[in-house]
Amino acid sequence: MTRRSRTRAWLGAVVATAMSLVLAPGVAQADSAGDRCPGGYVALTFDDGPTEATPQVLKALRDAGSVRATFFLAGGMVHAHPEHTRSIAADRHEIANHSYSHPDLNTLTPDAAFKELRDASRAIKAETGQAPTLFRPPYGSTNPRIRLDVARLGMLEVLWTVDSLDWRGIPTDEIVANALRVRAGGIVLLHEGPPATIAAIPKIVEGLAERGMCAGKVVFSAKPVQAWPGMTYHAKAAPW
Numbered sequence: 157m158t159r160r161s162r163t164r165a166w167l168g169a170v171v172a173t174a175m176s177l178v179l180a181p182g183v184a185q186a187d188s189a190g191d192r193c194p195g196g197y198v199a200l201t202f203d204d205g206p207t208e209a210t211p212q213v214l215k216a217l218r219d220a221g222s223v224r225a226t227f228f229l230a231g232g233m234v235h236a237h238p239e240h241t242r243s244i245a246a247d248r249h250e251i252a253n254h255s256y257s258h259p260d261l262n263t264l265t266p267d268a269a270f271k272e273l274r275d276a277s278r279a280i281k282a283e284t285g286q287a288p289t290l291f292r293p294p295y296g297s298t299n300p301r302i303r304l305d306v307a308r309l310g311m312l313e314v315l316w317t318v319d320s321l322d323w324r325g326i327p328t329d330e331i332v333a334n335a336l337r338v339r340a341g342g343i344v345l346l347h348e349g350p351p352a353t354i355a356a357i358p359k360i361v362e363g364l365a366e367r368g369m370c371a372g373k374v375v376f377s378a379k380p381v382q383a384w385p386g387m388t389y390h391a392k393a394a395p396w
């Protein structure tokens with residue numbers, strides 16, 4: 157081998173290694189995502205934050221493999237815990253609107269209900285720089301006029317396909333069992349506060365993995381999805 161051909165061979169090896177380093181992560185990720193998530197995607201959603209428990213929820217999601225979720229935040233809580241709001245954004249979770257003061261919107265005047273939505277979006281934008289594009293009505297209490305407000309503010313109304321019932325103060329194992337009833341494309345309702353929910357996070361993620369499912373983000377669904385009898389919405393889970 158001449159010196160020149162040796163140099164060329166060495167250069168070729170260096171270029172090949174560099175190219176594989178550049179290309180491999182993306183290619184490997186696409187392949188492994190297909191392998192890892194043959195069961196499809198589900199969205200894990202956490203309501204009613206930010207709270208004192210936000211750092212623990214974020215840690216549990218990080219420890220479970222940097223799982224990403226959607227946080228439906230109340231505007232008043234965003235004002236009370238601006239630093240936690242920014243931490244949620246820093247961990248690349250989706251931040252969504254859950255009204256300003258968590259009322260039953262059906263009991264408010266049209267103006268007051270609109271203000272609840274608008275003020276929460278303003279609070280979130282002030283902290284994160286981005287207006288939310290998803291909205292969940294407190295208690296799932298909505299009506300066609302509220303849906304119009306949601307659309308006017310550039311958001312999509314999101315209910316859920318599975319209620320973990322963690323708000324009832326049930327034990328971790330029951331929260332996990334309820335959450336794992338979710339099917340591909342479904343949306344799981346969880347809450348930020350309960351310690352049992354935080355303990356449930358790694359088990360839910362593990363259970364999803366056993367079913368070949370992965371946590372995804374919430375996107376628009378042209379097909380209506382039933383939340384409960386007589387109530388539909390247009391959202392589903394998809395890859396981040």
Ligand SMILES: [Zn+2]
Pocket residue numbers: 203204254258294295
């Ligand atoms: Zn709520």
